[in-house]
Amino acid sequence: MLRIDYKISDKFDFKIFIPVLILTIIGLAAVYSSTLNNPQATDNFERQLLFTLVAYVVFFITYALPTNTFKLISGPSYIFALLLLVVVLIAGKRVSGAKSWLAFGSIGFQPSEFAKIATILLLANFLTRLNNNIDSFKDILISLMIGFIPVGLIMLEPDMGTSFIFISFILIILFWKGISLLGLFVVLSPGFVAIASLFGSVPFIASLVVVLVVLFFFKRDLFFNGSVFAINLAAGFFTDNLYNALSPHQQARIKSFIDPMSDPLGSGYNSIQAMVAIGSGGLFGKGYLQGNQTQLQYIPEQWTDFIYCAIGEEFGFIGAMTVLSLFLIIFIRLLNIASTSKDEFLSIVVIGIFGVYFTHFLINVGMVIGILPIIGVPLPFVSYGGSSMLLNMFMLGIVLNIFRTRKNYA
Numbered sequence: 001m002l003r004i005d006y007k008i009s010d011k012f013d014f015k016i017f018i019p020v021l022i023l024t025i026i027g028l029a030a031v032y033s034s035t036l037n038n039p040q041a042t043d044n045f046e047r048q049l050l051f052t053l054v055a056y057v058v059f060f061i062t063y064a065l066p067t068n069t070f071k072l073i074s075g076p077s078y079i080f081a082l083l084l085l086v087v088v089l090i091a092g093k094r095v096s097g098a099k100s101w102l103a104f105g106s107i108g109f110q111p112s113e114f115a116k117i118a119t120i121l122l123l124a125n126f127l128t129r130l131n132n133n134i135d136s137f138k139d140i141l142i143s144l145m146i147g148f149i150p151v152g153l154i155m156l157e158p159d160m161g162t163s164f165i166f167i168s169f170i171l172i173i174l175f176w177k178g179i180s181l182l183g184l185f186v187v188l189s190p191g192f193v194a195i196a197s198l199f200g201s202v203p204f205i206a207s208l209v210v211v212l213v214v215l216f217f218f219k220r221d222l223f224f225n226g227s228v229f230a231i232n233l234a235a236g237f238f239t240d241n242l243y244n245a246l247s248p249h250q251q252a253r254i255k256s257f258i259d260p261m262s263d264p265l266g267s268g269y270n271s272i273q274a275m276v277a278i279g280s281g282g283l284f285g286k287g288y289l290q291g292n293q294t295q296l297q298y299i300p301e302q303w304t305d306f307i308y309c310a311i312g313e314e315f316g317f318i319g320a321m322t323v324l325s326l327f328l329i330i331f332i333r334l335l336n337i338a339s340t341s342k343d344e345f346l347s348i349v350v351i352g353i354f355g356v357y358f359t360h361f362l363i364n365v366g367m368v369i370g371i372l373p374i375i376g377v378p379l380p381f382v383s384y385g386g387s388s389m390l391l392n393m394f395m396l397g398i399v400l401n402i403f404r405t406r407k408n409y410a
Contacts, residue, residue, distance in 0.1 A: 012063075013403045016333040019326040020381055020396060024052055024389075026311065026323065027382035033288065034303040034310045035384075037295050044303060044384055051386035055393035062397025067405040070398060071345055074121035078146075081118035084111035085153040092157070100157045110387040112162045115150045117395055119166065120173070120352035122146055127177050128345040134179045137224055140186050143174060155242065161375035164363070167191060169355030176338070176351045182218050186228055189214075190235035197236040198243060204236050273299045275370045278312040278320070285316030303384040305376050308368045323382070327361050337403055346402045353395045356380075 031048045035041040084102070088111050093101040101108045123146050130139055147170035154163050174187060189211050196207035211232050215225045277293035286292070291313035293299060299306050312320040331354065338350035357380050364379040366372030378385050380392045 011404050013333065013337070013400055016330055016396070017400065019329045023323065023326050023381040026319075027307065027379075027384075028052065029288070030307050030310045030314075030382065031303045031384050033291070033314060034294050034307065036289060041301075041303065047386070048303075048384050048389075051389045054386075055389045058390055059393040059397040059400075062394055063400050063404065065397075065401060067346070067401055067408070070121055070349060070401075071125055074118075074125040077114075077118040078122040081111065081115040082150060082153070085115060085150055087111070089153065089156055098157045098159045100154075100159045100162070107386070110162075112150075112154050112157075112159060113387040113391040115154070116166065116169070116356055117353075117391065117398070119147060119150055120169065120349055120356075123170070123173055124345050124348035124352060127173070127348055130177075132178075134174060134177050134183060137186070137227065140174075140179070140183050143170075144187065158242075159376075161363070161377045164375060165356060165359050165377065168359040169352050172355035172358075173348055173352050176348060182220070185214060185218075186231075189228070190232050193232045193236045194239040197240045204240070208232060208236070274306050274309040274368045277309040278369055281313040281316040281320070283317050285312075285314045285319055288314050290314060305364065305374075305378055305383060306368060307383045308365055308379055311382075312368075324365070327357075331358055331361075334399065337399060337406070341402060341406060346406075350399055350402060353399055356395065357392070 028045070028049060032045045035044045088100060088102050091102070092099040093103040093108065095101050095108075100110055100112060102111060103109075123143060126142060126146060127134065134140060134143060147166065151163050151166045154166065171184075171187060175184070179187070193204070193207045193211065197204040208229070211229060215228060273293060277291065277299065280286070280293065281291070289295065291310060294302060294310045294313055299309065302310055308320070308323070311323060315322075334350060334354040334357070338347050338354060341347040341350065360377055360380050363372055363375060363377045364383070367374050367377070378388050380388070
């Protein structure tokens with residue numbers, strides 16, 4: 001019996017699967033609680049339960065696939081993802097000011113969710129073809145093009161939260177590949193200039209001056225410096241023109257992203273109520289289905305991006321720390337699998353998936369407790385949402401598939 005158990009655990013990583021299973025159960029309980037007294041969301045629990053069951057089926061199918069499948073589909077899946085992102089801009093459904101959903105009857109799908117794993121696969125495939133660390137301007141430029149083409153399409157929706165998720169996991173992948181300090185500056189500087197441009201002409205010009213000073217410090221050739229500066233200049237002008245082309249409602253969303261306290265009765269309202277809910281939970285919480293903020297619906301659509309404050313209010317500090325601990329176990333296991341994988345492509349895929357999970361977790365918990373701006377990012381495996389649950393379990397299936405065949409690729 002012990003020998004059989006050892007063989008099973010050698011092929012299936014229970015150390016990451018069990019924490020995920022517990023998180024999905026906690027998520028279902030929290031979704032039920034937060035929708036219990038909302039007449040407009042009475043069927044959300046049943047829908048989430050169905051999404052979760054389907055997602056676990058997807059997980060086991062993905063787990064059983066030949067591992068080389070993921071490299072084979074990297075190109076086609078990326079092209080398909082870009083097509084979906086274009087289609088959603090043309091015929092998508094607008095939700096909360098963002099045209100990011102494709103509707104099929106009563107079921108909605110976010111192409112940006114599928115685009116995450118498609119981008120990870122193609123970026124990993126490209127970086128694997130490089131013999132050494134990513135140092136040349138050409139390699140960095142191609143990597144950025146692979147990553148930022150979907151980002152540009154997603155920003156047109158506009159979906160700032162998902163765009164930030166993409167930027168984060170792209171940077172994590174490039175860091176894992178071994179990008180140099182100069183290469184990291186080339187990657188980060190356009191984002192720095194783009195954000196500065198949102199604050200006005202003076203910050204925009206100041207950011208360009210900073211870029212010039214840093215380029216002078218690295219002492220590269222004129223062509224390289226000119227190309228990098230041109231990219232930064234284009235990033236600033238593109239962001240500024242895109243912002244001016246947005247509707248007042250969309251501009252208000254971006255202003256709230258930069259300064260959530262600029263509208264405390266509007267976009268900042270959820271953040272304030274979430275902090276009240278978290279703080280009122282105490283050590284052990286008010287009890288399941290007994291949270292005032294949760295049951296009285298002080299936070300609109302709490303079952304999505306603000307599900308963590310329902311857990312904090314009804315299960316207290318103990319419940320909130322339990323969720324954090326489960327995520328910590330997952331992150332440690334992901335890093336362990338990525339670092340021990342002998343196949344570079346598979347290692348980069350795992351670290352990209354880690355980047356998606358970790359950034360979602362960091363932003364969601366950070367915005368709920370009031371240390372990060374509100375940008376609408378769900379908590380993996382916990383928040384309500386079919387697209388998010390399906391993607392998260394699909395990515396988990398890829399990770400455990402890689403764990404299952406890790407000795408074959410040694």
